[in-house]
Amino acid sequence: MNWKVLTAGAVVTVPLVALLAAGFDRDPKLRSNALEGRQAPIFSLSTLNGEPFSLEEANGKPVVVNFWSTWCQPCKIEHPVLLRAAETYGPMGVHFVAVLYQDDASKARAYLNRSGSHWPTLEDPGGRTAIAYGVAGVPETFFIDASGTIVRKVSGPVSQEIMVTTLEQML
Amino acid sequence: MGTLILLAALLGAQPSWAESSADVVSELASVELPEPPLEDPPDAATAAARTERLQTNLRCPVCQGLSVADSPSDAARAMGTRIEELVNQGYTEDQITYYFVDRYGAWVELEPPDEDHKALFLAPIAVVLFGGILLLLWGRRERTAGTQTGDAQFPTHTPDPVLEPWRARILEELGEVN
Numbered sequence: 156m157n158w159k160v161l162t163a164g165a166v167v168t169v170p171l172v173a174l175l176a177a178g179f180d181r182d183p184k185l186r187s188n189a190l191e192g193r194q195a196p197i198f199s200l201s202t203l204n205g206e207p208f209s210l211e212e213a214n215g216k217p218v219v220v221n222f223w224s225t226w227c228q229p230c231k232i233e234h235p236v237l238l239r240a241a242e243t244y245g246p247m248g249v250h251f252v253a254v255l256y257q258d259d260a261s262k263a264r265a266y267l268n269r270s271g272s273h274w275p276t277l278e279d280p281g282g283r284t285a286i287a288y289g290v291a292g293v294p295e296t297f298f299i300d301a302s303g304t305i306v307r308k309v310s311g312p313v314s315q316e317i318m319v320t321t322l323e324q325m326l
Numbered sequence: 327m328g329t330l331i332l333l334a335a336l337l338g339a340q341p342s343w344a345e346s347s348a349d350v351v352s353e354l355a356s357v358e359l360p361e362p363p364l365e366d367p368p369d370a371a372t373a374a375a376r377t378e379r380l381q382t383n384l385r386c387p388v389c390q391g392l393s394v395a396d397s398p399s400d401a402a403r404a405m406g407t408r409i410e411e412l413v414n415q416g417y418t419e420d421q422i423t424y425y426f427v428d429r430y431g432a433w434v435e436l437e438p439p440d441e442d443h444k445a446l447f448l449a450p451i452a453v454v455l456f457g458g459i460l461l462l463l464w465g466r467r468e469r470t471a472g473t474q475t476g477d478a479q480f481p482t483h484t485p486d487p488v489l490e491p492w493r494a495r496i497l498e499e500l501g502e503v504n
Contacts, residue, residue, distance in 0.1 A: 159464055167457030171450055189431050198357040257400045280355045281411075282404035287357040289429030291387035291401070 188308050189289060195220070195299045196287040200277035203260050203267075208275050210299075213250040217325040218299040221251070221313075222285055224258035225266045227293045233312035234270055240318045241273035249322060254279050256293045300325050360425070363416030376413045381406050384426055385434050393436055 195218075199209040210218065221237060223230040241251045251274035255263050260278055267276060279285055288297060291310075298307040298321045307321050368376065378395065386397035387405065394402045394409065405426075412422045426434045 163457060163461050163464065166460060167453060170453045174446070174449055189429060196357055196360075198355075200355050257404070278355070281407055282401070283355065283408060284357045286405060286408050286426075287359075287429065289387075289431075291430060 190297070190305050191308050193305055194303050195297065195305050196284070198284040198287065200254070200279060200284060202275045202277055203255075203264055206275075208252070208277055210252075213252075213299075214303075215301050216248050216250050217301055217322070218250040218252060219322075220288070220297040220299065221253045222256045222288070222290045222293050222295045223253055224256045224293050225262045226258060227256075229312040230294045231270075233294050233296075236313055236315050236318055238271060238273065239315070240322065244322050244326075245273055247326060249326070250274075252277065254284055256285055256290065257282060298322070298325060359412075360428070361421070363412075364418050364421060365416045367414055367416045373410075373413050376419055377406075377410045380409045380413070380419060380422055383436055384409070384423070385430075385436050387430055387434065391436075 195210065197210050199207065199211075202208055210220075219237075219240070221233075223233070237251065237253075240249075245251060253272070253274055253276040255276055255278055263276055277284075282290075288295070294312055296309045296313045297305050298309075300306050306325060309317060309321075367373075381395035382393050384394050384405070386392045386394050386399055386402035388399055388401040389397045392402070394406045409422060412425070417425070423435065
């Protein structure tokens with residue numbers, strides 16, 4: 156075996172393979188969690204009933220902000236988890252807020268009348284709040300602790316396990 | 327023609343939750359921005375040019391490789407309107423780019439800054455150059471070694487005590503044949 160040729164080949168190829176391998180653990184399609192660990196953007200929106208709501212109202216309490224729409228099937232899968240969580244953790248001081256993402260208020264009202272909700276659903280004209288939170292699809296859920304810091308962002312439907320674990324950590 | 331008109335109407339149609347203009351702002355809807363604008367609101371021509379540049383350079387968050395300007399999606403339309411609003415408020419291009427990068431990650435820029443990726447592109451070239459130089463140096467050393475030892479590159483024949491009688495016999499018989 157020609158060790159010199161083998162070594163020269165290894166010197167050239169090993170760093171190249173290592174460079175490529177370094178990218179294997181990064182999914183380019185993965186949504187950014189850049190806001191985790193940072194202050195949640197404060198927003199003031201109106202509910203589907205036209206009442207004002209500001210994130211500041213929840214000052215000092217943990218908040219779960221859920222971006223959703225009626226055309227999103229995973230949101231419908233997630234809905235029962237949110238309902239149970241709001242029933243359990245709402246009385247313990249956790250605020251639940253839903254922000255409608257690129258959807259009509261009338262469709263949302265109809266859906267919520269059928270499926271129920273224990274939280275205010277907010278309209279987001281122009282999607283400014285969704286953009287401020289870096290929402291790139293629904294559902295996306297932000298867990299904000301009592302100090303107003305985003306402790307976790309979940310892209311896709313939140314499972315009961317993640318919901319319970321995260322809320323227990325926040326309380 | 328009818329199809330074209332219908333298509334234009336569909337593309338121009340705005341859903342009820344969207345806003346057709348940056349000027350239309352719901353009184354109740356607001357979201358705090360991390361910093362104030364660094365400049366005064368620009369004139370219309372400057373604002374249009376900045377908006378177009380930003381919409382071309384920023385990626386539609388729900389598309390595959392499409393800019394905000396190129397994507398017909400609702401998300402891109404909302405992002406485009408937001409860019410226009412921020413430009414008109416006097417936010418600089420850097421401020422707006424940072425605002426989106428801050429939320430969506432560096433991925434949101436269609437052409438991320440060179441400095442972030444220089445190493446990625448230069449490393450393979452550097453490695454190939456390094457390997458080539460190593461090969462060149464080894465080759466030169468081999469040649470020098472060959473020159474110094476004269477005919478050392480040719481294999482020397484050492485008689486094998488076991489095979490030598492057979493070899494002698496083959497040569498003898500070949501001689502008889504010739």
